[in-house]
Amino acid sequence: MSENDYLMxxxxxxxxxNCAQYQKVKNSCEGCRIRTTKKSQxxxxxxxxxxxxxxxxxxxxxxxxxxxxxxxxxxxxxxQKITNGYLSVIENLREIEKYGVEKFLKKEKSKWTCPQCxxxxxxxxxxxxxxxxxxxx
Ligand SMILES: [Zn+2]
Numbered sequence: 001m002s003e004n005d006y007l008m009x010x011x012x013x014x015x016x017x018n019c020a021q022y023q024k025v026k027n028s029c030e031g032c033r034i035r036t037t038k039k040s041q042x043x044x045x046x047x048x049x050x051x052x053x054x055x056x057x058x059x060x061x062x063x064x065x066x067x068x069x070x071x072x073x074x075x076x077x078x079x080q081k082i083t084n085g086y087l088s089v090i091e092n093l094r095e096i097e098k099y100g101v102e103k104f105l106k107k108e109k110s111k112w113t114c115p116q117c118x119x120x121x122x123x124x125x126x127x128x129x130x131x132x133x134x135x136x137x
Contacts, residue, residue, distance in 0.1 A: 006033070006060070006101060007031060007033055007034065008031050008033075008105075009033075009060065009092075009096070010031070010033065010043075010045075011045055011046055011059050011060055012043075012061055012072060012089050012093075013060065013061060013062075013089035013090065013091075013093035013096070014079075015108050016029070016033075017031075017108075017112070018121065018123045019123060019124075020122050020125075023120065023122055023129075045061060045072060048071075050066065061093055062096070062097050068093075072089070073090070076088055082123065083123055084136060084137045086123075087123055092104070114128040114130065114131060114133050114135060115133070115135065116128065116131050116133040117130050117133065121135055
């Protein structure tokens with residue numbers, strides 16, 4: 001495992017590749033760990049003391065003794081609601097812990113690739129932005 005494998009995974013377990021801010025063509029975000037948007041700069045999990053004290057490039061929330069903390073649980077709930085249960089960042093972190101980041105990323109790729117046209121899917125939409133395929137409820 002190299003640090004690069006973690007580059008697209010935010011400390012909270014969110015995969016930045018599936019984010020609308022990352023996918024947009026103009027002024028896109030490069031991910032929470034690289035060049036970020038204003039929104040992620042103020043992110044409470046990314047800027048959590050526990051996180052900034054450890055190795056920034058590979059720190060993930062499940063390494064914390066407070067995992068899953070209230071903030072993370074609320075964030076997780078929000079995304080479960082938006083995606084109708086398709087995305088749980090806490091579940092992502094548990095999978096990384098259990099199977100390793102390499103396996104996780106492989107699974108993520110198939111989970112977030114449109115089965116109809118092969119485009120990358122986005123958490124905030126239940127249809128593929130390229131072909132309109134409905135990939136989740
Ligand atoms: Zn598609």
